[in-house]
Amino acid sequence: MRQRPVFPARLDLSSGRPTLARPVPAAVGRGAHVTAGHVGVTVPHGRAQDSSAVRRNMVHKLQQQGVRDEWVLSAMRAIERHRFVDSALGGQAYEDTSLPIGLGQTISKPSVVARMAELLRQGAPGKLGRVLEIGTGCGYQAAVLSLLAAEVYSIERLRGLHDKARDNLRHLRVPNLHLLFGDGRIGYAKGAPYAAIIAAAGGDAIPQAWTDQLAVGGRLVAPVSTGAAGVGPQALMVIDKTAVGLRQTVLEAVNFVPLKSGVA
Template sequence: MNRRPGFPARGAIAPPAASPGKDRVGPGTGRPMQAGALAPVQGVGLDSGAVRARMVARLAAQGIADARVLGALGAVERHRFVDSALVNQAYEDTSLPIGLAQTISKPSVVARMVELLLAGTPAGKLGRVLEIGTGCGYQAAVLANVATEVYSIERLRGLHDKARNNLRPLRIANVHLLFGDGMVGFAKGAPYAGIIAAAGGEAVPQAWLEQLAIGGRIVAPTVMRGGQQALVVLEKTAREVRQSILETVHFVPLKSGIA
């Protein structure tokens, strides 16, 4: 998430106590997206790579410096993840409704959080990542370009289905969609090199810390004293968990259970 103080963000997270249902983003139509590579500058209108290139240039001007992040944002066609009535706003730096009182985050917000997730890691891809709150699937597609494997969990059935439908034609083999309780994470995929959340709770769930690999980091909004949310980064070492509190943010509340 990137606009510093107080950018609104999408929400969705935390699902049920039952085992999450796993749905690998599998066969569909269209060409597979090449993870880690910028999409070619071609096509017309919103399909043109030039549209995404302009968005990426704006992100770079706002301070996003990691080439992996800029490449990922340039590779993913954001307009394919928003409702048809809103496609003309797809590459503006704004959050947009995706149904069920949820939104797709601003490109700057996605870029900011993914850059924080990658901070301090060597060149190349991050390892396995857990995303809490799939939403429409856009951020999962971005993460697929910077991580070897992405497990993305969503508590709202309607959004889980929407993300599956959005991602399936892209045939992104390293994204696995889960319908379940994000607050309990997904132990079967652990340990994770990174965990990223799109909803904020009173504290980062213990389950996430347990499922995080040594040397990994969590990027998540968290409610601070006084009720405001702040973006928090947790880094796990062999001896401790280090916490950094960053800018104020506005995310939907972190909830348990599925709906």
């Protein structure tokens, strides 16, 4: 049986293609956990405890905006968003706005994270199977996904953000979350097939590697540019992989960073 990496993992790029290198053991801490049939949370002491009221208010607003999936709402309530933004922006952590996280990247709005997670789940009665996230960023969405899926692989092309996500996630118990450093456009074939794939960056088309690595019956949710040459307005696209092919659905307008190749 092929050995699965543990959190957080790195990819060795010396061969020109991503391969799994020796994993780093998970840090032990207190944080979100999943119990049978529902999402639970162990509330740490200090600042995180003070954020619980505003986090509940954030989730209430998500419900008012139409988010209905109880697993998603519970995960959004459990994960402390202020831990994933710079301390100077902590006062805005639970507002429905994107915030800078460095290297020209942003953390997505809570409403966008919840919307995409709900689309990904398709009303599933329990946890998803294996999920691939393209664009770890600061690690917030990966943390949310870790409560919604049996296993999450999250890949980031920017070394600085990959390292930041590792640091941000050390306080959580997330043995089912694997952080990978590499080119997200080629996905991570060693973890395939995936029950779901989610992307936090948009290009002019969905990379072939993503649909190849998606399991039959699986769903992909990603932004796609509607303008020429992968620039201009973006829309959220849902791709369902069926036994007879791919079914695409274009939804509302969104605004994500561009999807790029390579690592930096």
